Amino acid sequence: MRKLVFLSLISLFMVSCGSTLSRKQNPRQPNEESTIDSTAIEAPQQDALEQPKLIVGIVVDQMRYDYLTRFYSRYGNDGFKRLMKDGFNFTNNHYNFIPTYTAPGHASIYTGTTPADHGIIGNNWYDKFKGEYIYNTDDANVVSIGIEDDKEGKMSPRRLLSSTVTDELELFTQGRAKVIGISIKDRGAILPAGHAADAAYWMRGGDKGIFISSSFYMDAAPLWVQQFNNSNPAAKYLKEWNTLYPIETYLASGPDLNDYERAPRSKEQAIFPYDLANLAAENGNYSLIKSTPYGNSFVADFAIAAITNEQMGQDNTPDFLAVSFSSTDYVGHQYGVNSVEIEDTYLRLDKDIARLLNHLDQEVGDGNYTVFLTADHGAVNVPAYLKEKKFNAGYFNERDFVRDLDTALTEKFGNGKLIRNVSNDQVFLNMQSVESIDASSQEVEEFIASFARNYPGIDKAYTRTAMVSTGFTGGMAAMVQRGFHQQRSGDVIFVLDPAVIVYGDKGSTHGSLQSYDTHVPLLFYGYGIQKGRSTDRTSITDVAPTISSLLQISFPNSATGKPLTKALKQL
Template sequence: MLKNAPWITLLFFFLFFTTHNTFSQRKSKNGSKATTASEMKVRPKLVVGIVVDQMRYDYLTRFWDHYGDGGFKRLVNNGFNCKNNHFNYSPTSTGPGHASIYTGTTPATHGIIGNNWYEKGSATEVYCASDNEYTAVGTDSDTGRMSPKRMLVSTITDELRLHTQMRGKTIAIALKDRGAVLPGGFTANAAYWFHGMEEGHWISSTYYMNELPKWVTDFNASNAAEQYKKPWTALKALNSYTESGLDNNPFESLFEGEKSPTFPHDLPTLWGANNQFDIIRPTPYGNSLTADFALAALSGENLGQDAITDFLAVSFSSTDYVGHHYGVNSKEIQDTYLRLDQDLERLFKGLDKKVGDGTYTVFLTADHGAIDVPAYLKSRKLPAGYMEWDALKERFGTFLQYTYGTKDIVKNFSNDQFFLDHKIVNNLDLDLGKVQERMATELLTYEGIDRVYTGVQMRNNNYVKGIPYILQNGYHQKRSGDVLVVLRPGMVTYGVTGSTHGSPQVYDTHVPLLFYGMGIRSGSTVNRTEIPDIAPTMATLLGISFPNGTTGNPISEVLE
């Protein structure tokens, strides 16, 4: 027996090292399972990016008991819910929001610093998606003169197109042009938006095509929008909408011709006085029409029908129009979300049928949140109010005249930023940083202004948290202004009816982020996530390059 001991010992070590080597190949150095070749090849047939315009996070929880099982609840219960998701920049508005979601970065990098902004070189105001080099397709109006040229970096949709050698399709859809153009990126096969007025058609731009494809012309010819020329009645009994305020209250706007902001809203009667098909926008029917068109695109473009991943970007814009019109505490906003829940269920069923449940991946988020109507907050004894900019401008103009001998030292005020005339500053032999600082000190004495920062501070400092961090992420060194103003929480520059957004305050930054489908874990997190994390998370899932300006990070908890 002892003679065989060396052989037994050798056999033991051989088996140990063979087993250990095999095990090591399956485990990484930190003990986690190593990636296999088959895992590297997993690809969803279709990615569906959904942006709900002006959706606060608490719309998920507030209306939860009214939702069905196939819409929001399907995403939450079977997908991954990032409960503490925020915009990490301001202004929190539609153009920057859509750009940030799809580029994986902030306005400081992608350059979309507002829906509109003052362009220093031309001394004019520009729109985030406008481009006069192109013309409309599908209408004779100028509403189609659009392209993504003002965006400075690539999108997740661009990177997917590049990765697939342009074989994977990208189709982007929204009522708003900017809600389609910016998500589609530079390489989209098509971006479509809605032209209302007397037409009620989906249109595009010669940036993408010279004529609409047959499925779009067929959709427009079917008078699909015409079916929504009907009264807007509540989906459920109004007395069941206990999560919202009174139906008749002074905090809501009226359609032209209405006597009270109450259900039902008689769209056929109000049609002519409210720009005809445009009245669909501030009703839930605009979202339903968007879902109709998205389902038509699914079939018309044969999305998700092969092994090459396609991308469908859909933005539901009517939630924003309704929020601006009625406010976040209105029965109209509740009804709009209950109807959107049904439209989402309809969209998901269409995806199940056309693409196959478990073969596509969805993310859903928002482009910004919204404040409750300040007039309503005041009525509840909460600190809130309205900034009287006209009075401020007069007082500030007097300060400028007295201090510098001219009001013209300020060329523009927009997006809560003052733009200075640098030529005048130089001609007066003034130090730009000191001028900015002196103006900031003056503005801090005005009622309603909470904080003021200067362009020099934005360029020279590195903020890592709080309001200055949010402002800096929204500050583009070539495009942004010289003095940045932050209003007190609860203060807005807006009318006394309806809700608005745009600030760095938490009610504008806290929005949903849900993932669902192929490659997505089931669960939730209360760890902070940020909007620029979405694109790198999806890029990691797809195994493609991050958009070239990415500053966000993949959310590891989300991915299987």
């Protein structure tokens, strides 16, 4: 039974006995009929452990490190700059594995390890045992909370194999810590919140702009969530999106009118302004908000409401709020790294982060909470734009690759059905077909890898045999291996050339092991954090051990990262 239900039952019991139970009060009280003379036992001294009252983890989806510096002069003093100036800034922080996608990124931040251990190898992946694609957080065994009979709420963290720092906090405090995850995306809320959380909430768009959850966490949404949703909170964001400042001042971006951006349906060109109210009907109604900076504002609204209504950081047991701002990713995919839209989105996010920090100051008190800010991956500039600037860049046609590979396998082995699936830059063998030919699976793997290495647009290829039999210690091979899960991953993994993507010719994407995808911000601020800056190379897997060390709790059970002691004060 979930912690929330358990505590509710205890509360009802205490009320029936003519007593009350505070939010964090220990329900175990001496029995009046106990044979032990409680008056003869001296209570131990209460020497409180030095811990922050609240940890706030902020993940900005698709945030490249250079967004901190490229737009720095345009940020206010109370958002990104406050974290950078008054906190600790690791300027050379990277992902140490591929693929660099949202789900593996969030999972790695909070588990302190990589997909090789935590098992989240993509947002979606091919399940070779079921013979079908699966989504990282879908769960047919739960139901939606907040909206009835809706598949968007049938989600849980059950495919996450490792514990999270949030899980370890719950275990350490015997469930007294309050842990909540919030995001536009389900995976951005669920994977950080972990398995033992009080709640995870994500946006349900379409005809309703509300936050929902699943029965994995609760039987019914709290009253404050119901009231928030009943107020039609997203309606105010279906309005005009124009630049925050005069458009001629957006000098950190390319021209607003260009050939590299994808306009919303029913709008001829991807240029400002965007009349969201008129565009909504052709673009998913409230889902349109996700692809604008107002999606981040909507998340900030809900996070602020959660801090207040859940009384987070209001006692001596640390709480944990995991917030993921996902609209940056939607905007980046649609308009690209160099767009005015992405610059405006970050200028507005800066104000939302300032609003969140200001609320924390008021509710919890500056100096009583700790914030970290990072990203789940970066992004590449639009390859068509790079090609125009005479860079080596381009697009990879996966269908052509599969067709040509099938032809080559037929010519080599006399069987054109040796491939079961190609997805996420992985080739899955059809083992039944492989067993019917006069060659081993290792021989087929090596043939495919050799074919891939000589195929236009592919840089490197690695076999399953190499991944499970060799301990790579550096370079690209080690990054591939850290993202390779022996049970869930494919039989051949290939790496595309730099700035070559599987995507349309408008907008941007991510997923590679190139620095534009791996280099992301890492800022720590607040209780227990030094002021400073370091150019030492750090890994995303260092975040959870650092927060665990600050909290003085166990590391997540599969953690491979290290605490970043430069950022921590000697408490």
